Amino acid sequence: PLDGRSFQTWEVVSKTDWGGIDTDLCRHEYGSIQPNDLYVWVCPTCWYAATSTSFNEKVDDADKQKLLGALKPMTELKKVSDQDNIPGWVKYDLLAQTFRLLGKQERHIAEAYLRASWSARQNGADPLNDFDELQELRDSYALNITPFDFIRSKSNQEKYGGNRTFYDLEKVKRLETDLAKGKYSKKSDNLLVRYIIAQIYRKHGVNDEASKWLIQLQKEAGHNSVIDAAVTKGLKSIEIETSFQKKAVEAYTRAIGNGDFPEWELAVQLF
Numbered sequence: 001p002l003d004g005r006s007f008q009t010w011e012v013v014s015k016t017d018w019g020g021i022d023t024d025l026c027r028h029e030y031g032s033i034q035p036n037d038l039y040v041w042v043c044p045t046c047w048y049a050a051t052s053t054s055f056n057e058k059v060d061d062a063d064k065q066k067l068l069g070a071l072k073p074m075t076e077l078k079k080v081s082d083q084d085n086i087p088g089w090v091k092y093d094l095l096a097q098t099f100r101l102l103g104k105q106e107r108h109i110a111e112a113y114l115r116a117s118w119s120a121r122q123n124g125a126d127p128l129n130d131f132d133e134l135q136e137l138r139d140s141y142a143l144n145i146t147p148f149d150f151i152r153s154k155s156n157q158e159k160y161g162g163n164r165t166f167y168d169l170e171k172v173k174r175l176e177t178d179l180a181k182g183k184y185s186k187k188s189d190n191l192l193v194r195y196i197i198a199q200i201y202r203k204h205g206v207n208d209e210a211s212k213w214l215i216q217l218q219k220e221a222g223h224n225s226v227i228d229a230a231v232t233k234g235l236k237s238i239e240i241e242t243s244f245q246k247k248a249v250e251a252y253t254r255a256i257g258n259g260d261f262p263e264w265e266l267a268v269q270l271f
Helices: 061-067 088-101 106-123 132-140 147-152 154-160 164-180 187-203 207-219 225-258 263-270
Strands: 040-042 049-051
Touching: 040 088, 049 088, 061 088, 088 106, 088 225, 106 187, 106 225, 132 187, 147 154, 154 164, 164 187, 187 207, 187 225, 207 225
Parallel strands: none
Antiparallel strands: 040 049
């Protein structure tokens, strides 16, 4: 609607929360595709950004003048970038830029920044699904339990309220205990277990713990190139997530001060 460019993208038609819901309401799918990044579309030539539900709405001439040439991606992107090649957090930052240039309420800008932080989290917690030895260790702690088996377990429903996040974070404590007891003295297994611990903390935004384990692994780089790359990616993603969390808090603070939220909706957002 801004510069007339046509492009292809994805649209979410169904979703679940089978991968867990974190304490800041970040929702995870069970599979490798996380729908959060697909809710915002970005034109690959003018960088206009909008949610998938509103992208095709008409932009009037006055707003076009505000936007054209003013939107700047946080990372260098080619003008022919496929949607899949634009990081989700870059998309949400462009959405926040679009909202600000159009004078939208701070509440909308705040949510864009919050979702950008979720994108960095989800993309920085690589489960290394193709790493067979690592997946065997995950299997031994039932970390790869299917959504069906998880949900049909009465104890899981009672203990975790059906929330996979709480389940994962309890399993990671068991991994840490077993590691401390010397169960994984073999170097290769020890490395994989420590990465699993770091990855689970990273996936669910427990970044102090994730950083501790990732930094430890970074200092021992050289044993496994796949792990090394995932560790570097995880640490960088924490920096990105943290920066967006700060922006989200600042925008939410302004939104509350401006009275952007109906009282009932503010309670839902905060609690």
